[in-house]
Amino acid sequence: MTHQPGNEKGKKPRYLPTMGQDYSSTSDTARDVNSRVGPLIEAYIDSIAPQISGMGPETPFVIADFGTNDGINSSPLMAAIIAHVRSINSALAFRLFYYDISTRDNFDKFWKGSQLAQVHGVEAEFIQRSYYESYPELEGKLNIGYSSTSVHWMNTKNVSAGFFQHPVNIQPNQLTGAERHKFVEKWEKDWEDFLLKRSDEVVKGGALFMVNLADFGNDEWPASAGYNYIRDICNEMCAEKLITPEELKAIFVPDYFATPQEMQSVIAAPGVKRYFRLEHFGPITVPCAYYPLFQDRLGDAKAREELGNKLAHEVQAWSESSIKTGLSSAHKEKIDEIYKRLENKFCRLPKALPFQYCMVELRKI
Template sequence: MSSISQTFAVYGESGIGHYGEAIGDQMALGPKLVKHKILDAVDTIPLRDSDHVFTIGDYGTSDGYVTIPFMRDIIVRVRKRQGNLPVQVVYEDQPANDFNSLFKRVHGLIPVPRTYLKDVSDVFVMATATGFYDAVLPPGSADVILCFGAAHYLSKPVLKYQDSFHRYPNATPEESRLVAAQAAIDWETFLLRRAKELRSGGILAVTTAADNSKEQVKGLRHCVQQQEEDMLNTWRRMRDEQKITQEEFVNTNFDRCTKYPEECTAPFKGSNSAVTNQGLQLVSAELVKVPCTARLSWREKLEKDGVDDRDTWAKTVIAQLRCWTAWNFIRALSNKRCTDEKEALVDELYTRIEEEMAENHPEDYLSDSMINFIVARKV
């Protein structure tokens, strides 16, 4: 049995597709920007026998919002080359995931995005709650494995930062060293597991939240940089105002490590690379800036209708932020507090951030995402 700890949870009611509704468009934009490269890589997978089952894994799927359109594109692309072979889609996430929403999206009960099951036949869908730091699929069984926006979460908590939430922006050198060491172990483990699961010629495509240590992207150091800074600074002020305790502040940790580009490629390098010795070779690696979808919508409304709707812009950014961060704040608060008190404190946190956003122009607010995009092939 896996001993992996839960290091992430989506905030929101189960079964209503909350993740996709709140942050799905933002999370889907990065993979959309590189979709053509993923499909081109899929075209290189060797042809199979007619009785072969083509297997696609979607790891860290959440409620499926991001990858459902990808599945249709991959299936159509593969069948164009290989005929109407059966396809198996395996969705993976941790046991606490909102699988209820996933199944509803895949089977069309939540109609957005349109499920591929309405358009293609002979597709067999299943799900597993085995964490991706363990073996998910049998050896040599997968043709394509996707993992979008999940592999920067750690397999287990590492430490309690004294004045930061994770490595960015204010971890000490020792804190940074410890979390980077665990992240390196986890990333290599992830890659070794996928190396065993992929068939010869199979493709792995991964996006992870990125840190831009060398400022390769001008004006942006970190994924959703300003939201990260605003959360930390606002929580500090609430501590200084004694709304939360110092212990609760220190207990607020994000068990994740946004990766520098060189950290993503490191396991593939060197003659002693365990990853390449297992047959997984790096095809491409790049740092991709992903525009803030809330700002894009604000700009479109301004240009098209002449409406400067900053309220909707701010509310959308906060809804996205709350979706993937609120769980961390709630779990950090003392169990001596009742649920309503915890919720009220976290509501105050996001309300304060939203009010402070009003003092910024949307074009100046550093809310863009930044991702590492990795493609690897089993040879």
């Protein structure tokens, strides 16, 4: 069935995974994140060394990646975890579970050529399922759960079609006051639900490590310049009658970058505290992967064009399917115009795209 704008009667937006294959190569951003969370996980493994030593070979060490897309970005981290655990107990087998709503095609391509696939005693399974669901296959078995750049996506299945809409803005972090607050409440409820479902799966003494994209205030939230440019472009195209006001309203990205305080309020909720103890919470900023490479050559037209292309492509990988969701079948081709204009805007006024995160470690009580 061809999808129509989200506010049309009887139609519910089909929000698809928005992290494209091109973005999810082993990026410099992912390497930076891995380098920061890796020591935290190694310290945790060292702290449970006696338990690891006592595990028999018949009980695999279970690791899950929630919101993996294709598994590429977390693969160096997974390899390091396996190596560190095996330095304590070389007899252990491992089961890796990868969860995402995207199709498994990209994961299969990754795994076929992955070094992880060549490691003895390591099995992997990709499961196409939302991380807001329960996983019976993990119940009482999960040793380490990991999520990076994932849980800012809200659960779209438990609200009406009109929830993710706005007449001007295209993303909740662009909003203020009561308009923003409804998304804050939604995200907090969704993340609490995520954590409570994981509480049935993580073993006692097991851990969750999450690197959550965050909003540090003063327009410091991931890819804010790109989202703001897309908002301006969509409003321009509506004024030019290239898209309709109904489409502009339906063009909305269903993610929210929570503030550190909002994340901490969820962790402190009685239901979560009953199962998890906070071991680490810290904000980090990963610099833009592209802007520093070009900042000394912005006077060169060709360099600005190349930078504009890279910045626009990164934002497109995050947002395209959500933006396309709001366009009617008659205007689906306008998606190309939107991102061409985005590239032009980044060429005229390049802006860095740093990524803000909160790094969280929760220990199962």
